[in-house]
Amino acid sequence: MGIAIRDRKVLWARAHNQCAYPACLQELIETPEIGNGSTVLGEEAHIRAQSPGGARYDPEYAEVDSYENLLLLCPTHHTLIDKDGGSRFTVAWLLEIKSDHERQQKRHSELQTAIRAYLGDRYHAEDIIQFQQVDIHGPSVDSMFVDVPIGGRRDGTAVTEFLAQIADADPGDTAELEMPSDFVVAGATQALLHPDWVGNAVLVGGPGQGKSTVLQYVCQFHRARRLGEDAYTAGDLDLVRAATPARFPVRVDLRKYAQWAEANPSRPNKGKRSRRKSRDSHWDGVNDGWRSLEEYVVEDIGRHIGANKFEARDLAVLLATEPVLLALDGLDEVASLPLRERVTKEIAGVQARLSPIAANLVILVATRPGSSLRPLTGTKSFPVLLLQRLTQGLRLQYLQRWVAVSKLSKESSERLQAAFMDNQSLPHINELASYPMQLAILLHLLHRRQLLPQQRTELYREYLKTFLDREQTEDKEPLLGNQRRVVENTHAFLAWYIQTKAEQGESSGAIGRDQLRTLLREFLAGRNEELKLAETLYSAITSRVLCLVERDDAFEFEVQSLREYFAAWYIFQNLPPKGNGNSRDDGLDALLERPYWANVCRFFIGMLSDGEVRALRDNFRVVDKRVSPLPIIRSMAATILNDRTYEGHTDSTIRDAVNMVLDGPGVLLAEDGLFDGGGAPLRLGERAGRSQAVAHLKERLEGNESSVRRDAIASCLRGHAIPEDDLASWWWSQFDLSPDWFGSASILGIFNALGGVQVSHLRSLISKVDQDSEWYTDLLARGRYDGGDLEILEAARRELNDGAAGSTRSDLGKTDLTILIECAEITAAGTILRAPQAEDMLSRGRAARLNSDSFSSRILRATLTFPDNFDSSSPVDWQERLLVLAEVWGGGYVLRRAVSAIPESIDNAAIESMGRNTSRDLSEAVATEVAYRANRGNSEWWRTHLESSKGPCDRMIAILALFERSHAKVFIELSDIIDKMVGTLAPKRYRIVEHTLRRDAVARRVRPLALQEALRTKQIDLSGRALWLVRIVGSDATKKRVGPELETKLGDLLRSGVTDGREAVGAAYTKRKLKLAAFKHARQALPPGSWASDAILASMTLPLAKEILFEPENWPIDIVQIASERMLAERTRRLKTLDEVSSTYRWFDEEK
Template sequence: MASRQVAQQSGQSWRYLYERLGEKPFQQLCNALLAHVFPDVSCFPVGHADGGRDAVLQEGKSSIIFQVKWTSHAVKDPVTWLDRTIKDETSSIRRLVEQGAEKYYILTSVAGTGTPGRGGIDRLHTALEKHSKEFGISFVCWWRADIDARVDAAPDELKWAYSEMLAGSELIRYLIEAQSAETDMRRLRALLLKVIATQWRDDAKVKFKQVELDSHDLADLFVDVEATLVSLPRRTVGLFADRVVGAQLGGAAAYLTRTAQPFTLVRGEPGQGKSTLGQYLCQQHRTPFLRAEDGGQIGSTGFQRFPLRIDLSDYALWLLGTDPFSTVGGGRAVRVRPRASGPLEEFLKDLLHAKSGKLPVEVDGVHDLLHRLPVLIVLDGLDEVARRDVRARVVKEVNEFCARLSTAVTPPQVVVTTRPNASDFSEPDPDLFETVALSRLSPRLRISYLRKWAATRHVSPRDRLVLERSFQQRSAEPHIDQLAANPMQLTILLYLLQKRANSVPSSRTALYSSYMETFLDREATKWPAVQDHRQDLEEVTAYLGWDLQSRAEADGSSGHVPTRDLKQSILVYLYQVDKETSLVDDLFTAVTDRVWALSSKVQGTFEFDVQPVREYFAAHYLYHFAGVDQSDFDSAKVLRSLIQRPYWLNTCRFYCGFAKPNDLAGMLEALEEERDLGLRPRQVRLASWALLADGVFNGRVRSLRRATDLFTDDLSVRLLHHALGASDETPALSADRGGKFLAESLLARVAGDLRSPMTADRVGLAVQILGEREAFDAWWQPQVQAAAGGSNQALWMGIGRANAAGSRLPQETVAALTLENPLEAAAAVAAGVCPPPDSNTERWMLHAALDGHCCDQDSPASSHVHDILRVVSPQTLIHRAHPPQHGDAIDVGHLQAPTDTQRQTALQRLKRRSPQWSLIQAALRTGRGQKGTTSSWGNTARELSSLYGPCWLAAEIAVIGAASPRTVFLTGGNLTRNSEPLGESPDYGRLLQDVRANRSAPEWWSQQYVAAPDSLSRRTWALALLTCADADVVSDHLAHLDQALAVMTFPQQLALCRSSSRLGASAIARRLRPGILSDSATPLSALTQMLVAHHSVSLKRLDPLTHLDESALTRMAQYGVSAWPSLRALTSRMIAQPSNTLLDGIKAHGPSGIIDVDIADASAGIAPFAFSIMEEPDRYPMAWLLAAERCVAGSTSPDPLPTIAEKERWFTL
């Protein structure tokens, strides 16, 4: 508890926990340090009267005094506390001075702060100088940091003698290296080493043993599957502004060993390597704890942690009252009552007890271990927790566990693995967790894995080259390429390629079936029982897959079954289907010893090695045996039941993979009925999409066309476009598996209604499906040619934005565009149009960019205009102004800053076009004496204005510099003598400096408003007022602001709104008081209210803006992404008190509205409105559409599948 009491103490280093030692051991530690530094020091007995001295160093007739001061409590004012201790020792100090003392050291466990002049260290130094003059002796303080430094320099024997204070990496090193330890630490060391050794053995082998690889180490086959960043923790989005959602992270294991994020959710498809990743991460951290001969070939990480891997299915069982670590005869788990309270720390107590060989463990000890040790906790298989209520509880406990871990000495690391979540099951808190998705295997990793796989099977170099050549040839086929993108499927594929050469299937189900057939062929030649009972063996194995999968859903079991229960299940099955029951022993031996099915990982129990294998066999049993004794059985019941249940999604994919051409019509009818029923809209669509992508409907072209029609309705388009864009977890759809038909249908709808709010989603989905640009260009370019110069050309430009199609327009089409309207020119920039230098088209596009209409366009085109936007984008200049540890920014939909590489490449092209860009490059840099100043903003704006004339882009850059935090950046930069901040010839360097200097001077703002009435000056004045002036100044000038906005054109208003919005959402500028709008004596326009709200609403919560009426909030929606205060306010009100009026306001924001918070909590409140939202999916922001879908899907909870099977008598068992 002591260490927690000082958790908030300023300057706390946490490298050593002196509070744990107590007062006397801390004094003994200090004495040992003094003896190490000063060998002749005399240390007095601890706890005896010492006359104001704990140690003395005698130097002739003079002496140096050492006094130790310790506390276990947080000291609010350490200077006052230490100063008082000196005053309390006044008489002792005077006596010691009379006896020859010349220097007096104070050694303290209290932490000092180093702020120059104001920090505790400098303040105490000043006080000690006064005491030196008073007493005639020199005073020195060794603060906590000084003690830390001397402990660092001390020999291990010294610091390890006080092991109770160790924490973090030093405690890890002690546990690894210390051979002799005090009793308590020896027990802890023995416990941890035994747990590590046990889990090392558990994780040393690959789980998927069916391809004769079970005898090989994980290190021999591991490839680091690449990952993509899906989302950042919402609480820290501002701290990682340089990280882009959707960015490629490289290898997942490499990323997770270096990430600064403590909590990570890893998503991956079945067989993608989630569990293998968790095994490998833990093995890396276990390696240093073990002897070299036990360490395998897995290298250790740079920063050492104590690793624990937990199967969340075991934790779920434990919560339900079954102890997964205790068994009775036959391997049956001990059942107790369900746990009313089940924090993860208690589960860890049982796990450590079991894995250490029953060493005693207490919950307090677990808390202490987690607090002191840097830990890696891998929570594997959240998707294997089948029951929704149990999973919700598991997630709740994980969230609370992570919250408690946040107080640990060293930041922890928690990794949770799961499959993609198609049904909005509970997942870890997105405020805490970043989310990454495992990517499909790249060609490089596939070859790397192939070579490792060949080496483990001792394939000769010549045969390996033949295999590699065959694999690369077959991988050119789209379906083989898709199969090879998954590590587990790649393993099977390589096995079949080696056994059958090029005769391998091209779909998932057929791949597994072919593998089983080949494997059984081989086993039949070796083992008579397999040959004699092959059909029975296949049937029993399929039944066991169904049985164990059913148990996992129905009662939350983790998928392993006691030996006795397994034999009993085989016996009962044989009896029920009228087969010879004497085959039990032979079939049990065949299933567990000879066939790629079940294995024993926990003594006395059996389970399928990996979940996909269990799901394959469950699907096999359902397809071949459901309804076998009913002549009128409707197999569509099975499909509909599977597709309703997210836990059975992968089984459903295997099941449909068995389908024959004459099954397809019935399957499609079932899918259409489920879609139209509308009870689980997202789940049904994503599951149906997976079936289409798997090639299930390729047996007949007519069926394939009909299958693509499942996804042309507005709700399907929006949900699928969102799912495919959020990450690469949703399977890609190839052209010959319906992609061509679906894309053609979507684009035909686009051309038929250009102004539909669905256009962006339809085009986006079509582009994602087509992949290749040629097909889209062949459709789009003739349309643009026909529309050039007409009323629809901007609409067609917007359509081309989806894949930068404008960059490939023929020059004759580009020349035909008329772009005098800045919004149409901005649309051309967004589409990637690349006009010839100095052409009218380029001039129009350049003016639109300089006027601020293009800063949220993200085209990869490399025209002159696009390069300008990359190099001097407001987003880049805002990012530069972010102070360290700034985490208040929110994502409202503005473009993120381009990467440094993109900017540097663009800059080189710009300098070739105009040498003056070298001056802008120099201005962007921080020169000598300019660090920590606003120079780069002011100088960049000046040079940009010099090159292109006064413009909105330069003005915005200057205002960003003026708005940058004054505590971080001093005012600086170049000026022109006698220049003006606004007017016809503004000096943007002066603008920056004058705005900063006059932020509290209302008369200056009034003067500038009157002195510079031109349009650009008024807009610049408005932006500076909103982002930089003090609240009272803003309040005094609201009427002027309202007047200035009223005379602006709509495009000018839009540009100002976006600039204000970017700065407001970035949170770099000062915030206005929340009630500032209510101070106005005169009515203000909705636009004025919205602009002020950018800088006054709370960014940490949804601000309801209670002083604004709903009609004003609704009118704000016309300003698009900049209207985020309105959307957040309407959302807040709708969650609290839903109404049709509020819903209409949210609808006004349309499908492009972005809300950066999870509004799942709104589901209960919007229940009466959910179906109406779903009926107009083209009218609502995606977050609200998903919230409504979640509400609809959660309104019913289907029975477990085995319950349905029993009720409808699918099987005669």
């Protein structure tokens, strides 16, 4: 009979061109942007099948082609609902989703007017940059935008791998950024506006670094797409514009949300709470009156759509039918720590609530460094992306945009560009030009006054002077002619007032008109004609705004950094050099111990005289004793060094500040990235502590330090050194036959271009130094060894053949050592190189070596030698291949593992024949491999073999064979012996075993071990390190069972030498939270990443947090970060607000 025209029209009309499957946004008729014709993707699916055998066939249902029995779907979901005879999708459920879809689409169609009204309102309101620069009138965000780099540590998460793909495809000029080797960087909008971007992120950036502008730009990009505007082209990337989904963006100021959420007029028992209760409460009750972020979004949309209406149910419809972006800005500006924690938890809650009902939701959060993000990052749904400094290319791009927007003449433009280019390499200019806001101010001063400030506070001071000079000389503000000091002081007072109210959680950073008038009268009380002056100032601020802007019927400083500068000025101007609780020293101490005031503190310190800067060491010591071991004073000292506050001071003065940063565990925290807003290791600039850091670190490396601290010291030293420091000569002059010297030399990278004496030293070092933690071949590669000394290379070959093959990596290209390392890995893995792979190896500058007779050339030739048309199933071809390898490698680990790669399809007799009439080494290797395969189920044979394995390399090979070859019955019967043998593996050998098992399991060379029942019934009791190896080669059921077993044995595994313990942490967590004691001494096993979740870790006590911060070398970086946040939260809750301190000690009283 077929589908009637009427039924088809109703079906398509009510589906509104969208697949009816929940959360699918696939359009069912696609029209190309260029060209003619459309593509019909929609498929008219039957809920009940037309014929017997079909999905959900019902013989009693006659109207199978009626509208009531039809569902409009995309091809993917049509196939899905009919798969397996439709058994997974019932008639009732399909009818329900059809009804829901049509209802949502009907309401979505009705909402289009409101949606476009909101987009248009916000597009117009947010098109102007927040920081209105002098001489630039109303530039759009688009006209001034440069794509600030963002990055994160490569921790295996989808986001960092996505960034790595972007960076590989289009790396930009990020090479100049000093970042850890595991850090990956891409442009912010390059990533966030990429068609393949999915999920959420937290953008972390310092003051003026551009995080809010990134959010503003991303929102405007999507609004422009939706409204058909030509601006915001994302760098004119038409493919990006065409492929990226045009989201419905909602940008939320979290300061305003926090104030709105807490000030609920319907809050139960809404009598005024005490300030202390307000600050300290965690609001854990469900009936506390706190209002959700969804409610705020609904209300905010309603405020910007004119006469249209938008309700809570409409938000649900919007989420189900549109790709949506929630851009949440200013988390750090929620000053009260408990209130900020509540907002952070609310964001995590919103993600959890909305994700199940949203078709395509992205949540982006922007904040400054130092904010506690644990409730977000603990969900693993919010990876942290750190904004980086502007690269050289981006600075020039910004300069060109600034020149264009400023409408400079050609002559002025060329003069400005020449001046900037001539001075950009100066250390202080390089530092000041690192962030967009500071660069804008710098360009303005360079253009208007040919001025190049020396440090950050001076930059802001000169900018404001220029701004007020212009307002005064051009008669834009007559009040500046005779009351300029009053105008300046009034701004300072208002900044102080707003800042203190924000700290108390009583303000979102703005003041209303009536409140402004009252404040002006209070501030000017006691002056001549105070009432008239107050009214004049009120008129100037409200009509001409001066340094404030009007937003949403309230007044606030353009950007938070300007407010913080004025607040610092207010404190500085009012506190005398000496006093009792109200001196500048007292004010500075109070600022130093309050992280919310950190940026104010930076400006305050920048206002100090040279004598006061010299005395900073005393303030640092006093406050550090109060807050120790919390590293906030170390962090501030590092910050003001890079602010160039110490410019021009003596070496000893700068050294005092450097010592404050790096002394004791400080060097570890510096290398961990805790003192850098971008998460990178701390690097002090020239004339800002660099040379003093080198001196400090050299002294410590010559002394006695723990091995972990020594590594951090060496890494920090290498990062700060310049060629003139000649680290190689200095450290070689300290040579001694010790693992410590060897390890530090490796990190310093001083094994290249060695002289005769140094080569002799290195030979003796290799022959006499042995350690459990690292292979010396690793150390040579990391230390950039590029020589060809036969004794050293032979020692490396022996070590690779003793088990090191597989762990060592080198990026030195074509050195003899690199060839050895790669060839050992290829051979031990049993890799069969085909022609393209062989050509790739030769393309890296090695082709000439094939005809050489050098040590490495022989090994390279052997590695690349395969019989013509090598057949992996041919015993003859394998024998020919293995004979060549045996000749260059001899007996040992490499050859034994190469033999183990012979396919299982070749029978034992054929394998055994390979060893006849050949070299002794190959005969022994073949015989042992045949015995492994012939005795898979023979427990006694394995027992005898394991007990007879003498050396560490033999034990490694035996363990690998047993895990890969033996039956589960053998493993169970010998579990005690196996566990003991695994426990004897040195960390460096355990890593090789883990790596090899993982590689072979991926290559399907391992027969999965089924040990789940033995584990469940306690037939076997294995250590954490043995359990982990079982999990690698185990069956799916075994893997699942290993998790609960690992929970109490995680510490043993993390101290075993495991390559990356983050996967193990995830596997070990089941229902009970993991005890923190398991992570002690696990720093090497747990690189930073998104593993340390509140959801899986037990809570941290304050005493434990202190222990961790006193000895961070014993703990993973993420645990150290949690300890710092734990101590900071506790201390902040106990501290009085700065407003309370100023009132107690009468900072601003006329008579103190």
